[in-house]
Amino acid sequence: MNTSSPLTWTDELTLHQPQIDQTHQEFIDLMKELSLNMQSCDSALPIYQRLLDHTEAHFAMEEGFMAATGFAPDNCHSKQHAMVLDLMRQVLVHTHAEQDLEPMRNLLPELESWLPAHVDMMDAALVFHMNQVGFDPVTGTLSHPPAPAETAISSCGSANCG
Numbered sequence: 422m423n424t425s426s427p428l429t430w431t432d433e434l435t436l437h438q439p440q441i442d443q444t445h446q447e448f449i450d451l452m453k454e455l456s457l458n459m460q461s462c463d464s465a466l467p468i469y470q471r472l473l474d475h476t477e478a479h480f481a482m483e484e485g486f487m488a489a490t491g492f493a494p495d496n497c498h499s500k501q502h503a504m505v506l507d508l509m510r511q512v513l514v515h516t517h518a519e520q521d522l523e524p525m526r527n528l529l530p531e532l533e534s535w536l537p538a539h540v541d542m543m544d545a546a547l548v549f550h551m552n553q554v555g556f557d558p559v560t561g562t563l564s565h566p567p568a569p570a571e572t573a574i575s576s577c578g579s580a581n582c583g
């Protein structure tokens with residue numbers, strides 16, 4: 422069975438933050454590569470492992486940006502990252518143990534629909550906040566740092582976050 426990924430990079434996914442945009446493009450490319458190599462565990466597992474490694478780095482990068490710009494470690498954006506990684510790791514363990522691709526086949530469309538929603542809500546709010554405080558990801562400096570009395574941010578900053 423060959424299920425080609427329907428998710429492709431579009432301008433609507435662009436957040437105008439080069440590091441994050443490039444990472445999201447790579448994530449989409451890896452999902453597409455995986456979707457084209459789901460014929461067997463031998464073909465799918467190495468790509469899935471690369472996707473998992475890439476996702477760990479992707480989320481760690483964003484969480485580093487959060488930490489540098491005043492987010493609390495337990496903010497809801499980071500919690501959503503943790504849930505996604507947990508699910509991806511469970512699928513990896515299952516696939517290795519059972520040599521069964523069904524959970525991976527089910528996860529792929531879930532990730533494809535999750536990414537645009539996550540970008541639109543949580544990553545966009547992060548980039549907005551980074552711009553507000555004048556964060557430079559290259560140097561790690563803030564040109565408009567928040568007042569010291571402000572408490573750490575625990576919401577993702579999106580309108581849907583309580």
Ligand SMILES: [Fe+2]
Binds near residue numbers: 441479483544
């Ligand atoms: Fe992201």
Ligand SMILES: [Fe+2]
Binds near residue numbers: 480483544
């Ligand atoms: Fe994110």
